[in-house]
Amino acid sequence: xxxxxxxxxxxxxxxxxxxxxxxxxxxxxxxxxxxxxxxxxxxxxxxxxxxxxxxxxxxxxxxxxxxxxxxxxxxxxxxxxxxxxxxxxxxxxxxxxxxxxxxxxxxxxxxxxxxxxxxxxxxxxxxxxxxxxxxxxxxxxxxxxxxxxxxxxxxxxxxxxxxxxxxxxxxxxxxxxxxxxxxxxxxxxxxxxxxxxxxxxxxxxxxxxxxxxxxxxxxxxxxxxxxxxxxxxxxxxxxxxxxxxxxxxxxxxxxxxxxxxxxxxxxxxxxxxxxxxxxxxxxxxxxxxxxxxxxxxxxxxxxxxxxxxxxxxxxxxxxx
Amino acid sequence: xxxxxxxxxxxxxxxxxxxxxxxxxxxxxxxxxxxxxxxxxxxxxxxxxxxxxxxxxxxxxxxxxxxxxxxxxxxxxxxxxxxxxxxxxxxxxxxxxxxxxxxxxxxxxxxxxxxxxxxxxxxxxxxxxxxxxxxxxxxxxxxxxxxxxxxxxxxxxxxxxxxxxxxxxxxxxxxxxxxxxxxxxxxxxxxxxxxxxxxxxxxxxxxxxxxxxxxxxxxxxxxxxxxxxxxxxxxxxxxxxxxxxxxxxxxxxxxxxxxxxxxxxxxxxxxxxxxxxxxxxxxxxxxxxxxxxxxxxxxxxxxxxxxxxxxxxxxxxxxx
Numbered sequence: 164x165x166x167x168x169x170x171x172x173x174x175x176x177x178x179x180x181x182x183x184x185x186x187x188x189x190x191x192x193x194x195x196x197x198x199x200x201x202x203x204x205x206x207x208x209x210x211x212x213x214x215x216x217x218x219x220x221x222x223x224x225x226x227x228x229x230x231x232x233x234x235x236x237x238x239x240x241x242x243x244x245x246x247x248x249x250x251x252x253x254x255x256x257x258x259x260x261x262x263x264x265x266x267x268x269x270x271x272x273x274x275x276x277x278x279x280x281x282x283x284x285x286x287x288x289x290x291x292x293x294x295x296x297x298x299x300x301x302x303x304x305x306x307x308x309x310x311x312x313x314x315x316x317x318x319x320x321x322x323x324x325x326x327x328x329x330x331x332x333x334x335x336x337x338x339x340x341x342x343x344x345x346x347x348x349x350x351x352x353x354x355x356x357x358x359x360x361x362x363x364x365x366x367x368x369x370x371x372x373x374x375x376x377x378x379x380x381x382x383x384x385x386x387x388x389x390x391x392x393x394x395x396x397x398x399x400x401x402x403x404x405x406x407x408x409x410x411x412x413x414x415x416x417x418x419x420x421x422x423x424x425x426x427x428x429x430x431x432x433x434x435x436x437x438x439x440x441x442x443x444x445x446x447x448x449x450x451x452x453x454x455x456x457x458x459x460x461x462x463x464x465x466x467x468x469x470x471x472x473x474x475x476x477x478x479x480x481x482x483x
Numbered sequence: 484x485x486x487x488x489x490x491x492x493x494x495x496x497x498x499x500x501x502x503x504x505x506x507x508x509x510x511x512x513x514x515x516x517x518x519x520x521x522x523x524x525x526x527x528x529x530x531x532x533x534x535x536x537x538x539x540x541x542x543x544x545x546x547x548x549x550x551x552x553x554x555x556x557x558x559x560x561x562x563x564x565x566x567x568x569x570x571x572x573x574x575x576x577x578x579x580x581x582x583x584x585x586x587x588x589x590x591x592x593x594x595x596x597x598x599x600x601x602x603x604x605x606x607x608x609x610x611x612x613x614x615x616x617x618x619x620x621x622x623x624x625x626x627x628x629x630x631x632x633x634x635x636x637x638x639x640x641x642x643x644x645x646x647x648x649x650x651x652x653x654x655x656x657x658x659x660x661x662x663x664x665x666x667x668x669x670x671x672x673x674x675x676x677x678x679x680x681x682x683x684x685x686x687x688x689x690x691x692x693x694x695x696x697x698x699x700x701x702x703x704x705x706x707x708x709x710x711x712x713x714x715x716x717x718x719x720x721x722x723x724x725x726x727x728x729x730x731x732x733x734x735x736x737x738x739x740x741x742x743x744x745x746x747x748x749x750x751x752x753x754x755x756x757x758x759x760x761x762x763x764x765x766x767x768x769x770x771x772x773x774x775x776x777x778x779x780x781x782x783x784x785x786x787x788x789x790x791x792x793x794x795x796x797x798x799x800x801x802x803x
Contacts, residue, residue, distance in 0.1 A: 332656035
């Protein structure tokens, strides 16, 4: 059943012994939701703990430290920022069919929970947790605010992406009234890079290919390149690379081609208006949004290149 | 005379034929103020135009396009985001002693105008222009909002820096209610890099020196390096380089040493808490803030290196 913020608050108020599930390969939004909600429930005198199928990256460990780890037999299962049961990873088998409340902001068609609160216009699921806290009149503090801020900052690229709404800023303003290290969080999320990541970025820039008067840029993340960085970068260091080609002035279509197997390539496309990245990727059976989309192609590197480039050039020229 | 927002609004309401002065080497805040205020005054039926001693970078040209260029003999001179008359550049000689109203957010001790509105807690001078617009009940539109948003985003690093306050977000929320291309502006300000800038960043990373178990990082912007990039980068491409060393995970003190002449070096220091960058630079006759400061040193590169490194190491070890 699809529910609103008020009903979600009611469910949380009337239940206890909460297990809060994040999605696998966790980001700041799913973790911010989980630890923020956990803190809210604990401060309301309830038992709550947050779990995730995958490890929390060192950059995000401060979120876990905002709550007390409690041991109890869970009765109420809640998922946060989880669009699909599959995204629960190893937690799906045990909990996937027992979720009472799902809180999410994706275009979620798989309604796996008993109750689902979904607002697609929310830039981050943490915006919904904040609204629930207001509805519950919950005792928010700096720890809880730091979790919810982290989720919002993560999903909006620090208020930079087009999903940022006036309400996103309004909620950030309210959260910043509480005492927490905002600029420290922003440093960890957006400025801090490992030496390995910087070397990876350099290697990518050196190997970037340009076409059509530098209006198309393509990055090849081959197995060979990724093996070269094994041990020097962690999986987190591969995040956000897809936006690199489009950062270069004049590039209207940027693509990142990542080798997933000997003959399997995952393509991420980013475009400037009016080129539609989703339409480009749909030609290869993929999809996504107007400015960001993806697809998979099977074949040799040469085959993939021969397939992609004419399509990219055509998309560019159709909009001249 | 130091005045408040209400009085500033009154001065603007009661006068006409405005010339609005930005500081030289203009950034998004001084230009956002100038063109935003110009738009507000023009929409109030007054004559206004904005001037700057230096050229507006291509990245900021959209601000200039938000207003109509008007020709008239100026009667009321206003400066925006100008902390010191010297910062007016070539405009100082003609207008420096004729400024009726100065609107600023710096710790401004030089009170060069007849009336000065200064709020040091404002993250950007554009916050003050917004407050004046509210006080004037001015007809804000998307063009004006885009100017004021640009100033706020510029001076806060898109809401990332520690000068960002709850009020900064509240004003951003209000501005975003108007129709303008927020994500396009953010792309131009924060994501878009010229090919030359990317190559410069690569050269800097390759030449970065690390000390004390990678906790100190130093970049040398020698004349030789800068000459190598002549023609490939513009002066704007040298902005923000001082923050590069500190972006590397684990670096607690990052310094950028820029050669200004054969034996003149400008040093920018960025630190993690609790190392005080201001105290470090004060030892060389410079100064600044706790996290960001600067100083100048005369001598050969070898001399500068021999002077700086022991001080950096001492500052690091004093806080272990």
